[in-house]
Amino acid sequence: MAHDEHHSHHHGHAHGHAHGHAHTQAPGGRDWAAFGARLEREGELVRPVHDELIADICAALGDRAVRRVLDLGSGPGVATTLLAERFPQAHATAVDASEPLLALAAERAARVGVADRVDTAVVDLEQPLGTLAAAGAADVVWASMVLHHVASLPATLAEIRGVLAPGGVLALVEFGDERRALPEHAVPERPGFVERHADVTRELLAAHLPAGALEIDWPSALVAAGLEVVTHRRVVMERPAPLDAGERAFAKHSLEMAAHVGLHRFDDLDLLTLARLLDDDHPMSVMRRDDLPLRITRTIAVARRP
Ligand SMILES: C[S@@+](CC[C@H](N)C(=O)[O-])C[C@H]1O[C@@H](n2cnc3c(N)ncnc32)[C@H](O)[C@@H]1O
Numbered sequence: 001m002a003h004d005e006h007h008s009h010h011h012g013h014a015h016g017h018a019h020g021h022a023h024t025q026a027p028g029g030r031d032w033a034a035f036g037a038r039l040e041r042e043g044e045l046v047r048p049v050h051d052e053l054i055a056d057i058c059a060a061l062g063d064r065a066v067r068r069v070l071d072l073g074s075g076p077g078v079a080t081t082l083l084a085e086r087f088p089q090a091h092a093t094a095v096d097a098s099e100p101l102l103a104l105a106a107e108r109a110a111r112v113g114v115a116d117r118v119d120t121a122v123v124d125l126e127q128p129l130g131t132l133a134a135a136g137a138a139d140v141v142w143a144s145m146v147l148h149h150v151a152s153l154p155a156t157l158a159e160i161r162g163v164l165a166p167g168g169v170l171a172l173v174e175f176g177d178e179r180r181a182l183p184e185h186a187v188p189e190r191p192g193f194v195e196r197h198a199d200v201t202r203e204l205l206a207a208h209l210p211a212g213a214l215e216i217d218w219p220s221a222l223v224a225a226g227l228e229v230v231t232h233r234r235v236v237m238e239r240p241a242p243l244d245a246g247e248r249a250f251a252k253h254s255l256e257m258a259a260h261v262g263l264h265r266f267d268d269l270d271l272l273t274l275a276r277l278l279d280d281d282h283p284m285s286v287m288r289r290d291d292l293p294l295r296i297t298r299t300i301a302v303a304r305r306p
Contacts, residue, residue: 027208033100043078073146077105084114137165144173157225176297181254227303242290
């Protein structure tokens with residue numbers, strides 16, 4: 001597949017990807033940059049998850065001052081700016097392979113009023129990360145929903161360990177054990193639909209991510225990289241019906257991926273259900289019906305460099 005031309009002037013260099021997509025492409029093949037607004041909305045929606053992880057970070061660090069924060073795979077910088085706000089003595093760097101998303105992160109930092117302590121770095125996380133520590137080793141490295149994308153997790157985790165100060169922590173947000181954003185019986189008119197849809201989504205993700213990316217044993221991977229696991233837990237975020245506009249958009253997007261590429265996997269009635277859920281003009285659509293709740297499952301972990 002053709003490489004994105006932008007890569008040639010990035011830190012590091014474009015290279016082959018065993019799993020067959022460039023690192024500026026999201027699962028499904030579209031450019032990450034196309035997801036800017038959506039990633040920003042979703043980042044705001046999962047704020048309770050981020051708050052929990054920040055509480056875990058603070059507990060792990062005790063009274064250690066936080067001066068350097070790296071947000072790896074920051075996208076539009078929702079967590080970067082949150083971290084800058086929560087750690088007022090810190091300088092935070094939004095790190096991503098996508099320049100357009102980093103431009104959004106810079107805009108957000110200005111909007112939130114932390115631009116003086118936030119900068120951005122165009123970096124491919126599959127390359128050496130040493131330059132990120134040039135201004136000082138990191139007290140906190142944050143990586144949300146990005147490490148499942150890297151071709152060699154051990155190599156990237158070793159690089160992350162290298163940019164962490166001794167006693168500094170890596171904070172992870174990753175997939176939970178559920179692939180669906182809706183509770184099991186959220187679509188009562190079509191029993192089993194949510195689970196069947198989740199199965200298709202899982203297959204699609206698996207096909208677009210590096211092998212094994214959905215089954216990573218995070219504690220083992222962190223320990224193998226020479227980090228001490230401080231906390232590792234599953235968090236479930238539930239939003240009751242009726243959903244607000246942002247929650248509806250999240251639910252809709254979680255259903256859409258399968259609609260783009262997995263249609264052949266559904267039977268006729270499931271296809272009809274999916275079409276109605278996604279048709280904003282239909283009374284049964286995600287954007288209109290008032291009986292749909294939302295459920296997001298994530299794994300969060302904090303690991304310390306000894
Ligand atoms: C699912 S988004 C997560 C964004 C944000 N951290 C969040 O939790 O909402 C994945 C992000 O990782 C970035 N990314 C994927 N592979 C990357 C790589 N090899 N190097 C740098 N960034 C990468 C994408 O550009 C995208 O912004």
